[in-house]
Amino acid sequence: MDEALLVIAAGLIAGAMNALAGGGSFVTLPVLLATGMPSVAANATSTVSLWPGGLASAVVYRGGLRPIAGVGPRVMLAISITGGAIGAGLLLWTPERLFDRLLPWLALLATLALAFAPRIGPWMQARLGSRGAPLLLAGQLLLGIYGGYYGGAVGLMMSALWSLIDSADLKVLAGSRLLMATAANAAAILCFALAGIVAWGTVLLLGGGALAGGYAGAALGKRLPLPLVRGVTLVLCVAITIAFFLRAYR
Incomplete structure (x- = not known):
């Protein structure tokens, strides 16, 4: 019962985080690993579980697509789905031990993107000019692959990439971020389900919490100041990235 409550609570927090800024799997993945689930199965189960919450948040923000x-949005959606399917296939081919070693580096990449994109974004936008669109398409395909492979903080990384190319702030881009991350994960979910590596009992608990957290977080995100959302998310991401390194290399 204690473990079930912990999983539900992780889903609530992760769903709200994904709605506010992203990075929900920084909560769910450590919890699933702590229950003794193998890392590849935990990653797949986390992705499946967080998908309903992401969808609920996307519905709340549906009027904000741009x-x-x-x-x-349609081109971005197609690229995200394609990348998600490729990434999921790569994950299914990755040995468990190798993924354990890669996990902290993927988390570090996402954390650095969140931390530094706001500082270098204006500099990049001033120099890209008309080259911004091709770079965006290539980057979005890579992030779709990343989302299908790992899923962790893919929303954060999309926000980071877009803020390098587009001058709109994160709140304006929230609807697009949620939709594209959800689309990439949907393609990955189909692959994971067919491979039979998803713990469906855990999905019901974690996903239920994420669904409620995602809807509430999206509603709250329209009111909270952006610096507060970014700051809290960054602190949490740094702490869990350190924990992933300790787990993999101690």
Whole structure:
């Protein structure tokens, strides 16, 4: 019973985090690993569980979709789905031990993107000009692959990439971020389900919490100041990245 309550609570927090800024799997993945679940199965189960919460948040923000650097939502959606399917296939081919070693570096990459994108974004936008759209398309495909492979903080990384190319702030881009991350994960979920590596009992607990947290977090995100959301998310990401390194290399 204690373990079930912990999983539900992790889902609530992660769903709210994904709605506010991203990075929900920084909460769910350590909890699933702590229950003794193998890392690849835990990653797949986390991705499946957080998907309903992401979808609920996307519904809340559905009126906020907009082109990014001139690229329309439909094109971005197709690229995200394609990348998610490729990434999921790569994960299924990755040995468990190798993924354990890669996990902290993937988490570090996401944390650095969150920390430094706001500082270098204006500099990049001033120098890219018309080259922003091709860079966005290439980057979005890579992030779709990353989302299908790991899923962790893919929303954060999309926000980071977009803020380098598009001058809109994170709140304006929230609807697009949630939709694209959810689309990449949907493609990955299909692959994981067919491979039979998802712990469906855990999905019901974790996903239920994420669904409630995602809806509440999206509603709250329209009111909270952006610096507060970013600061709290960054602190949590740094702490869990350190924990992943200690787990993999101690």
